[in-house]
Amino acid sequence: xALDDRKLDVLRAIVEDYVATQEPVGSKALVERHNLxxxxxxxxxxxxxxxxxxxIRQPHTSAxxxxxxxxxxxxxxxxxxVKPLSPAERRAIERFMFGxxxxxxxxxxxxxxxxxxxxxxxxxxxxxxxxxxxxxxxxVPLSTTRLMLVMIADTGRVDQRLVELPDTLGADDVADLxxxxxxxxxxxxxxxxxxxxxxLRDEVPRLLRPAxxxxxxxxxxxxxxxxxxxxxLAGTANLARGLVxxxxxxxxxxxxxxxxxxxxxxxxxxxxxxxxVLIGDENEIEDLRGTSVVSTGYGPGTIVVGGMGVLxxxxxxxxxxxxxxxxxxxxxxxxxxxx
Amino acid sequence: xALDDRKLDVLRAIVEDYVATQEPVGSKALVERHNLxxxxxxxxxxxxxxxxxxxIRQPHTSAxxxxxxxxxxxxxxxxxxVKPLSPAERRAIERFMFGxxxxxxxxxxxxxxxxxxxxxxxxxxxxxxxxxxxxxxxxVPLSTTRLMLVMIADTGRVDQRLVELPDTLGADDVADLxxxxxxxxxxxxxxxxxxxxxxLRDEVPRLLRPAxxxxxxxxxxxxxxxxxxxxxLAGTANLARGLVxxxxxxxxxxxxxxxxxxxxxxxxxxxxxxxxVLIGDENEIEDLRGTSVVSTGYGPGTIVVGGMGVLxxxxxxxxxxxxxxxxxxxxxxxxxxxx
DNA sequence: GGCTGGCACTCCGGATACGTGAGTGCCAGT
DNA sequence: ACTGGCACTCACGTATCCGGAGTGCCAGCC
Numbered sequence: 110x111a112l113d114d115r116k117l118d119v120l121r122a123i124v125e126d127y128v129a130t131q132e133p134v135g136s137k138a139l140v141e142r143h144n145l146x147x148x149x150x151x152x153x154x155x156x157x158x159x160x161x162x163x164x165i166r167q168p169h170t171s172a173x174x175x176x177x178x179x180x181x182x183x184x185x186x187x188x189x190x191v192k193p194l195s196p197a198e199r200r201a202i203e204r205f206m207f208g209x210x211x212x213x214x215x216x217x218x219x220x221x222x223x224x225x226x227x228x229x230x231x232x233x234x235x236x237x238x239x240x241x242x243x244x245x246x247x248x249v250p251l252s253t254t255r256l257m258l259v260m261i262a263d264t265g266r267v268d269q270r271l272v273e274l275p276d277t278l279g280a281d282d283v284a285d286l287x288x289x290x291x292x293x294x295x296x297x298x299x300x301x302x303x304x305x306x307x308x309l310r311d312e313v314p315r316l317l318r319p320a321x322x323x324x325x326x327x328x329x330x331x332x333x334x335x336x337x338x339x340x341x342l343a344g345t346a347n348l349a350r351g352l353v354x355x356x357x358x359x360x361x362x363x364x365x366x367x368x369x370x371x372x373x374x375x376x377x378x379x380x381x382x383x384x385x386v387l388i389g390d391e392n393e394i395e396d397l398r399g400t401s402v403v404s405t406g407y408g409p410g411t412i413v414v415g416g417m418g419v420l421x422x423x424x425x426x427x428x429x430x431x432x433x434x435x436x437x438x439x440x441x442x443x444x445x446x447x448x
Numbered sequence: 449x450a451l452d453d454r455k456l457d458v459l460r461a462i463v464e465d466y467v468a469t470q471e472p473v474g475s476k477a478l479v480e481r482h483n484l485x486x487x488x489x490x491x492x493x494x495x496x497x498x499x500x501x502x503x504i505r506q507p508h509t510s511a512x513x514x515x516x517x518x519x520x521x522x523x524x525x526x527x528x529x530v531k532p533l534s535p536a537e538r539r540a541i542e543r544f545m546f547g548x549x550x551x552x553x554x555x556x557x558x559x560x561x562x563x564x565x566x567x568x569x570x571x572x573x574x575x576x577x578x579x580x581x582x583x584x585x586x587x588v589p590l591s592t593t594r595l596m597l598v599m600i601a602d603t604g605r606v607d608q609r610l611v612e613l614p615d616t617l618g619a620d621d622v623a624d625l626x627x628x629x630x631x632x633x634x635x636x637x638x639x640x641x642x643x644x645x646x647x648l649r650d651e652v653p654r655l656l657r658p659a660x661x662x663x664x665x666x667x668x669x670x671x672x673x674x675x676x677x678x679x680x681l682a683g684t685a686n687l688a689r690g691l692v693x694x695x696x697x698x699x700x701x702x703x704x705x706x707x708x709x710x711x712x713x714x715x716x717x718x719x720x721x722x723x724x725v726l727i728g729d730e731n732e733i734e735d736l737r738g739t740s741v742v743s744t745g746y747g748p749g750t751i752v753v754g755g756m757g758v759l760x761x762x763x764x765x766x767x768x769x770x771x772x773x774x775x776x777x778x779x780x781x782x783x784x785x786x787x
Numbered sequence: 788g789g790c791t792g793g794c795a796c797t798c799c800g801g802a803t804a805c806g807t808g809a810g811t812g813c814c815a816g817t
Numbered sequence: 818a819c820t821g822g823c824a825c826t827c828a829c830g831t832a833t834c835c836g837g838a839g840t841g842c843c844a845g846c847c
Contacts, residue, residue: 135810148820153811171810171826210669211609247588249600259598259606261588267598269606270550271787330549345684346702359698363685448610474839487791492840510797510839791846796839803834811826817819 112162116155118145120164121188123156124176128424133173178389178423181401185386185427192428194436198226202440209444212236212265216341219417219441224344226433229421230366232404234376235339236264236414236445238332243294243302248287248324253277258327262299264414265448272327275319282317286324289313302332338415340369347421361396366420375402376416384431389423399423403430407438409446417441451501455494457484459503460527462495463515467763472512517728517762520740524725524766531767533775537565541779548783551575551604555680558756558780563683565772568760569705571743573715574678575603575753575784577671582633582641587626587663592616597666601638603753604787611666614658621656625663628652641671677754679708686760697738704735705759714741715755723770728762738762742769746777748785756780 112120122143126134136149136156145152156174159165164180167173176184194202205222209215216233223231241262249257256272278286289312293305306325313321345366348359365371371394375387384405390398397420404418417438419430451459461482465473475488475495484491495513498504503519506512515523533541544561548554555572562570580601588596595611617625628651632644645664652660684705687698704710710733714726723744729737736759743757756777758769 133810137810149810150812150820150822151818154819157812167811169827171812172828173810245588245590245596247586247598249584249586249598251584251600257584257600257606259586259588259608261590261596261608267596267606267608269598269600343706346699346706349699349702360685360688363688367682367685472839476839488839489791489793489841490789493790496841506840508798510841511799512839789847791844793843793845794841796841798840799836799838801835803832805830805832807828807830809826809828811824813824814822816821 112158115145115147116159117183117188118143119152119155120159120176120180121184123159123165123174124180124184124188127175128426131424133168133175135173138173176424178391181388181423181427182391185388185431189428191432191435194432198433199436201226202437206440206444212267215265215441215444219437220341220343223417223419223434223437224347226437227419227421227430228344228350229347229419229425229430230342230344231417231419232366232372232375233341233417234373234415235341236262236266236408237338238262238266238268239300240264240298240408240412240414241266242296242298243332244296246287246290246294246328248283248290250278250280250283256283256324258324258331260331264408264445268331270327270331272324274323278317278320282320286313286317286321289321290324290328299332303329306332338369338373340372342366342372344419358399362400365394365396371397375404375418376406384435386427386431401425401427403427403434405434405438407442407445409442414445451497454484454486455498456522456527457482458491458494459498459515459519460523462498462504462513463519463523463527466514467765470763472507472514474512477512515763517730520727520762520766521730524727524770528767530771530774533771537772538775540565541776545779545783551606554604554780554783558776559680559682562756562758562772562776563686565776566758566760566769567683567689568686568758568764568769569681569683570756570758571705571711571714572680572756573712573754574680575601575605575747576677577601577605577607578639579603579637579747579751579753580605581635581637582671583635585626585629585633585667587622587629589617589619589622595622595663597663597670599670603747603784607670609666609670611663613662617656617659621659625652625656625660628660629663629667638671642668645671677708677712679711681705681711683758700735701739704733710736714743714757714759715745723774725766725770740764740766742766742773744773744777746781746784748781753784 122139123134126142136152139152140149163177164183165174166177168175202222206218209218216235220231220233241264244263245261247259249259251257254274254277256274257269258272259267259269261267290309293309294302297305306328309325310318310321345363348362374394384403387402389401392398392402400420401423402418402420404416406413406416408414418434461478462473465481475491478491479488502516503522504513505516507514541561545557548557555574559570559572580603583602584600586598588598590596593613593616595613596608597611598606598608600606629648632648633641636644645667648664649657649660684702687701713733723742726741728740731737731741739759740762741757741759743755745752745755747753757773
């Protein structure tokens with residue numbers, strides 16, 4: 110059955126009111142607050158249809174209506190426009206991000222900014238290693254048998270690992286290794302490096318082979334195997350605000366949020382295409398059903414190097430949240446493009 | 449008034465029972481569970497005295513007794529022995545920490561380990577910059593006018609910052625700067641470096657002065673001004689377990705936990721002497737009254753490079769928690785000593 | 788003097804009952 | 818197709834009641 114325009118209006122009104130008040134909304138209140146030009150009785154009929162179609166439901170007989178996940182979905186897809194940020198919010202973004210010194214700092218500020226802007230839990234994935242290119246590899250001798258391997262990615266990310274050498278090396282040797290590695294790997298996507306790393310061993314003088322072997326091993330670990338990506342989180346206190354429904358449900362949510370692996374799933378499939386909204390049961394993660402996630406990719410220009418987003422109760426202000434997430438992602442993307 | 453031994457026994461029993469059951473404990477239950485060799489009536493008299501002295505209180509007339517902050521304090525100071533970890537727990541520590549690859553990883557694992565062991569919120573401060581020594585400073589040319597400055601501290605901590613150069617530099621120049629900086633600063637405590645950095649400018653050839661000036665500025669920021677230390681947090685979900693008392697109080701606690709500045713205060717005054725226990729109102733941070741904090745310093749050998757600890761409801765298992773915090777701190781200290 | 792059994796008293800928490808009001812579904816009328 | 822009217826339902830707040838755990842106090846006992 111096709112829903113006519115008025116029914117869609119009613120659904121939109123229900124979602125908006127419910128998000129604003131957090132209370133089931135009834136037919137009378139609805140006609141008062143929105144100027145639908147019909148009587149409550151008519152609205153009730155429409156509601157009955159909407160309920161039949163699964164867009165809204167009644168918590169109890171003779172209570173108002175509440176949107177279902179399906180209702181929110183329709184609302185997000187067809188009934189709402191992303192609302193532009195207020196100038197104050199735009200200014201807040203700039204103020205907040207101004208003066209960030211390094212990638213850590215950027216990510217940190219971003220996640221707090223998002224949490225504050227949306228008043229929800231914010232999640233930011235560090236630029237993914239697999240989507241970065243090697244900008245430079247540095248070898249720092251700590252002792253004659255120990256090197257610190259520092260990898261600098263074009264996303265600003267810096268990783269370091271300790272390498273134990275099988276035998277002692279002089280400064281010249283280290284320089285040699287450094288040159289070889291950089292010539293081979295600089296500029297390549299991290300996911301493409303493994304075969305290159307394999308070749309490294311054969312490109313150094315016989316004497317340096319054992320050292321290079323040790324180095325290759327660590328390199329492989331650093332570049333590829335170390336799948337575990339990093340995540341920053343903020344605004345968990347906001348969960349305690351949406352008290353009523355949560356209450357007991359809070360615990361599993363907090364637990365899920367501490368599992369980085371779980372969170373990464375949320376960003377696993379970010380497409381450059383744009384913002385993704387997961388509503389309630391659409392979420393694959395058991396414990397996070399009952400919450401919605403608005404996420405998007407970010408990166409310099411059109412490249413996506415990581416994801417960011419927010420998580421909150423399904424009854425969230427979608428247009429506002431989507432706008433905020435997009436704006437912040439874009440801002441951070443520009444920031445990355447500059448450096 | 450001095451409390452005789454039996455009264456102390458009663459207090460200890462009350463604390464233990466209350467911690468175990470989370471319910472006010474009455475005189476009858478007390479004599480049953482512990483073998484005090486007196487009647488409930490006698491215990492009641494003792495309780496009356498303990499209450500007068502402020503060690504316990506009644507939530508309501510005709511309810512059992514609950515320890516006050518003062519009661520816990522006495523318990524911790526005089527009535528309890530730190531209980532050694534179980535073999536299973538010791539093994540858990542080793543298993544959990546095994547295979548940590550870098551400092552980030554160590555801190556991460558540590559905080560999760562602590563949270564799991566104590567079933568409370570765990571907090572670990574990264575090795576404090578101000579308590580570290582410079583092990584090595586590396587300059588990595590990213591372009592002709594840009595350097596990445598990487599600082600490696602003896603605590604395993606690695607920080608990096610971008611430096612924009614006033615004019616272009618060749619590879620030799622960079623090597624020159626690197627050598628000068630390292631000769632000057634290597635091995636010195638970070639807090640002692642500022643005067644040394646000031647001198648740097650005059651120790652390079654005239655041509656390199658502008659570059660060195662830029663470098664010095666960033667160095668100062670990195671080494672000293674950047675007071676903001678880093679913090680890792682885990683186990684916030686555990687807060688939701690101690691439900692009853694918290695309930696509404698949860699929000700401000702979560703908020704406080706997100707303020708790194710606030711958390712650092714907790715470790716501001718860690719003395720190498722040992723473990724510190726802050727009970728309820730003893731806590732200086734407004735929002736964290738009502739919680740207790742068990743914290744200790746950690747570091748290689750007897751040196752303290754940072755703090756770690758856990759936070760939970762005042763009704764926590766102090767002996768167990770103290771033991772866990774100490775054991776983990778010690779283990780991590782040993783780990784740092786090795787590297 | 789310190790300990791104990793007995794006893795009256797307090798008060799929290801859960802169960803039950805009741806009235807109220809918001810909201811609904813349906814129907815007959817326009 | 819919309820509306821006004823009406824009977825019905827049910828969550829929620831308030832009031833009341835009851836049982837039980839726990840106390841404070843007192844008189845008696847060792």
